Each structure stands twice: as structure tokens, then as C-alpha cells.
Amino acid sequence: MLNTLKQPKEKIIKYNPEMIFENFDPREDKILRIIDNDGNVLDKELMPDLDDETIIKAYKSMFFARTADEMAVSYQRQGRMYTYPPINGQEAIQVAAGLLIRENDWLAPAFRELAIMLAKKVTLKEIFLYYMGNEQGSKFEFANHVLPICVPIGSQLLHATGIGYSIKYQKKDEVVFGFIGDGGTSEGDFSEALNFAGVWQVPVIFTIQNNQYAISVPVQKQTKSVNLAVKSIAFGLPGIKVDGNDFFAMYSAYKEAYDYARAGNGAVLIEALTYRKGAHTTSDDPSKYRTKEEEMEWDKTDPLKRLKKYMDKNEIWKENEEELIEKYKLEIDKQFSEAETATYPLSDIFDYMYTEMPEILKKQKADFELFQTWKENRK
């Protein structure tokens, strides 16, 4: 399968006090970065212990996610799918987390987490179904412990903390990955979730995908703080700002956070500094609030280009990218067709909200069934 990743073999349960976190104090606005824009290693000491095969797989996962993302935008523009939020540019963060997340670990996504959802074995078909408005798109056949896509900003982190508490209470060996955007950090839910995660010392890794914009509001207008990672201090959590477009930096930060949380030390906060290359959603036109020059500047930090340059420099990439993209497109198209031809049991829209269906909903459902019968008889 294209969307599965091999777990790294090493298994360190005990928390290592020589934390990278401690060397990158967000109060001093330090940022963890391991490779530069040209793929050169800046600090060999910090380089995570990953074999070539894992790096190649990670790159392929990023590449696959980007191709799927671009095609999703295209399908939407063809009128075959509704509003879609592109992840283009944010793949390194999610693929790095995807290398660590295990089947029993939990994922509480917002709505721009396609790559890590794929790592959790959510299928593209399911994701496409979701964006076609089909309730079945939130019913994951193969993925375990993945919450449905969460559009109300910030609420998913409360779920993450709650699940973290239940893990701790039941003494399970599980970790929760909760995602939020830069805009979401202004929501009360964000503070509530981090506060109790701190108080209860629950195994939750909070990731802020700081992609610079909350729709059109730049992050500078979102907070007076020196960065977003520094918000961890108030809640008594370790926090770190990481170059979210540097796959190795993201992996190292996650590895440490993961070991820390899994060993029972509590929650951590990672700010992943990245750039949303596409629009907020397909209903948004970023050219109205940001410049081409800014986009070009960020393009130099593109996570795929950087990892590719690293692989080229170290001669570990041997595949033909053109062939790969064709292969991916076929796979994506196949999954899209399956989603497009899937039936939509309309009764879904009545059935799942209440244990006991209220009268008004029963009446609507009856109206709908009458319509169905009439349609059937007409044939």
C-alpha cells in the first residue's frame, strides 16, 4: 500500500533528559532546523537515525499526499467534489508524525491533515467521500483510532485531551496526536485543552501547523507572543518551534515528544512553522491578501524539494519521478471513481444525531421516504 509506512525499529521507552526541547527554548524564539533549503545537513549531531529506505518511503508519502491534494483541488474545480482545504506545503509535518503513529495511537485531526490520515490508513476514497458530503466518509474501514475531520476550530484538541485522560486512566500504551492551525490557537478550546493536558499529564502531542494564515488573517495579527510554541510555558508543557518544512527536524522533534509522552511524562506542544502554498479552501483566493513575492520566498523552503535535494546529494533517490506520479494518479483516480460511484444512503442524515429521533426529524424522514417510493413507482 502506498499510504502505509514502516515503523522505525528502535524503541526507547524511557525519557531521555537530554532533550532537544531544552536546547530550543521558544522564549528565545529558537527554531529546530536540521537541513537547509538546499538539503545540506546543518548539524550532524541532530540528524535522526533513519535508514535510507525509511527516508525514501517518507518522501514517497509526501509526494503521494501532494499529488492527491492537487488532484482533489482539480476534482473540486471540475464540480465533482465540494469545498476542499488543500494541504500543499505542509506534508513534512504530517509524514514525520505518520512514521511514529502506531495503529493504537489516536489521531484528532482538524481538516488539513490528509497526509497523516493516510498514514493512519484512512483511504483516499473515504476522504473524497467526506468532501462529497457523504457521511460514509467519516466511517473508516481500515483506520483505527482516528476521529472524523473536525471543522469547528479547536474543538478537536479537547477531544484529544479527553482521550489522553482515558488512556492514562486505563493505563494503556497509547499516544494522542492532536492537530490545530495557527488561527485555532486564538480559540478558547486551545487553552482549555492545553491547560488540562498539563494538569493531568496526559500522553498528547499537540501540533500547531503554523501555515502563516487563518484564512486571510496573517499570524502576526493572531498573537502578540514571540511565537506560538511559547504558549506551552503558561500551561507547564515542554514546547518547541520546529521548521515544519524540514522533514528531519520534524521527525526528531516528534520522536522526542513521542518518547516523552509515551513514558508517562505528559503532553507536549510542537509549533511547526510552515506555509500553506494553496488556498485556505477551494472557495478562497489567496492572491487577494498575499503577494507573489512572498509565495516565491516560501517556495524555496518547500519540504519536498528540500528532502529531494538531500536525497540527491546523498545519492539515495533512484526512482523516476514521472513514472511515479503517473502511477499515483492512476491510484488516486481509481479511489476517486470509487467514491464518485458510491451510493449515498440519504437516511444517514437522519439517523446518527439522536439516540431517540425527535418528531420533526421523523416527519422529515417520512416525507423523504414518500418521495423515494414515488420515484421507485415511476420507473
Place this chain on the structure above:
Amino acid sequence: MRYIFNFPDIGEGLEEGTILQWYVVKGQAIKAGQALVNMETDKIVTDIPSPKAGTIVAIYGSVGETIKVGSPLVEIEIEGVFGAEAVAEAKETIKIEPIEESASVIGTMELAGNSAIMAASDEGPSKQKQDDKPVAKVLATPLARAMAKDLSLDINKIIGTGPSGRVTKEDIQNFKPTNQKIDSVQKREQPATVFSTDEVTYEQLSQIRKTIAKNMLNSKQNTAHMTLFEEVEISELIAIRSKFKQSFSDKNAKLTYLPFIVKATVLALKKYRQLNSQLDLENDRMIYKNRYNMAIAIDTPEGLVVPVIKNADTLSILQLAQKISELSDKARDRKLTLEDMKDGTFTLTNYGSIGGIYATPVINYPQAGILGIGRIVTKPVVKNGELAVGNVLPLSLSVDHRIVDGGDASRFINLIMGYLSDPVSMMME
């Protein structure tokens, strides 16, 4: 198999979009996902990709035209017919519907009113004509909707007897259609001469050209044009401009004569409100404008556009220069919005920057006047009883003679000339 690709709702609740650029031509083979057309909607400017692979056999709508969501964009032959065959077929299909007349498919383009706005994009000034447009979607049960559709009834015209006026199954069954109007193809006023395609090349009118044509004719038919010519010696203005050109340039502003002319005209408009007005014959009254919004005619490859400098009386020469460059850039990039075009109270047309000494400018109806600026000519003038080399700026003022008398027109242009020949006097106001 033929597949008609209808313009999808790519935003959330869009009604229409304007074609900015076609990427494909009839007969062209395309891949699924390949960009067909660039469209502008209320929310975004974006490429629309093809959902199918095949050959384009028909294209609906030309650049500048507005397409309703759900109306055809292209027709694609999905399998079987390729290349030359498709072109041959495409030529046949083209006869079926000249775009303007396929009222059921595209609709007839109509101006939203008598507004003299000329938009580069079709973002607002023109809209599709719709008869009997319902105020809001009526309430109805899904069954009633489906039945109405089945019987080709317009559910909006049926009076509902259900809760809150909901149209029910019974209402549909009881409905007796009265006076069902059949849409007829709009009558052409003058049948066009048919030429063979060897002799002429047919080209669809762009939205902007249609708007210009309509506005020009509207102005000529509804006003009493009168044009006055004058010459003003502007050596002092030339000296001032050369002196400040560099410092403006340092502030990223291009200093031309236009900001001075805008300033002079606005000052004159303040004295002669008749020129900053419009006639409201229907109500037997004059409408005097309290704002001084200077419309500037700009030549673009697509045609004439007339963006507006709002509250020009409150702007300095530097601010005017900046505003003029901003509007010119936007006009060139086709980025002007309806907001940029509306509420002009008087117009300047600087044709002299291209060529021409005198002109009879057409009033930007319903405004009361338009000032044409000709090419600056170096020629002998008499100064203090002696012959001298003069820099002469020719001016052509057209007014609506219904409301502006000759005397007022002359006094108005005299004042402008005074300001331009002695620019410092503008500061004394």
C-alpha cells in the same frame, strides 16, 4: 459519446462566472484534469479543468461573457471521434446556436441600467436578463419539487397551501397552468448582411465591446452634445512638472500633466456645479453632486475603460498621481472592479497622450460633461505683444446642452485654463 460539461459551482453558492481566457479550441484533444478555461467568480479567479478525456467539439461563450452555474461550458466527444473528424463535426454543431441567441442556454446580455460604467471584467455592470425571477426559492416538499419538474411546471408560480405556504403534492396535482409563456428567440432589429467567410472574418463581440457600444449610443441619443475648443499656454506647468518629476519618481509615483488637470477641473467644478450634475427629467429636477469623483478614460487592448478617482477634491497632486497609476495598472491587468468604475461625476479623456489635437468627446452619460485633453503642441504664440515659442495644450469640452448653457461652458473652461496657465493659482483656492 458526447459529454456536455456544465459550469460547476466551484465556490459555495455561486451563481455565475465570467470567462477570462480559453485554453482550448474546437477539435483539440484534451486529457482529464487539463485546464479548459480561466474563469472569474465572485470569490476566485481559477482554471476549470476538464473532467473527461476526449476531443472538444463545442465551446460555449467567449471571453468576457458570463456563464450561469449549470450552463454548458464545453462539449466533449469522449470516445470514437478524434482529430479531423471532430473538427468537421464541430463545424456542424456551431451552426446550431449562435451564442447570443440561445436564450435558454446562455441568456441575453443586458445592461443593469443606464449606468455609464464600462467594466473590463463583467463583474457587475452587466447582468443576465431574467424574466419573472423569483424573489426567493419557494418552500416545497421533495416530492412536490420532483413532480413539478416532471410536469415541467415552474414551482415558483404555484401557490402553496401547506405549512408556511409550502407547496405540496396536492398543490401540484391541482395546479392548472394559465398563460404558459413560451420563450421566443429575441428578435433581431436589423438582419445582418450575410457575407461569405472568404470576404470577412466573423468575431463574437466581447462583453466590454457590447457595453461600450451600448453606452456610446445611449449617450448620443439621450443628451444634446455641444463641444467647445480652447487652447492654453502651459510653459509654467511644464516647468513645475520637470522640477518635481524626479522627487515623485523617488516616491514611486509618475508625475504627468493629468494630476494637474484633474485638480484644475475639480476646482472649476466646485465653481460651476452645473457641470457636476445630472438631469432627472422623469422627476423634473436637477441632481447636483456633492462629491467630485473624476472618471478617467483609459485605453486598453480590450477596449475603453473608465475607472473613477473618488473624492478627487480631497487628494494632493502626489495622491492623484498615485491613484492614476494604480487605476491604469489595474486597467491594464484587467483587475478593475465594479467599485473602481462607479459613481463618476465628470470625465476626463486624455487622448492627446496617444495623438489628436481636438476631438468631440462623447459624454459619459448621465454625467453633464467631459473634458478632452489633446496633444501638447509647440507653436508660435503672442506674449506681451511679441511673438514667442509657446507650449499649447488643446482642450475640447463636451457638455450636455440641455443643462449647461454656452456661457457656463465657456466660463468653466476659462477657469480651467486660468489654473493650468498659472498653476500656483490652484494653491490659492
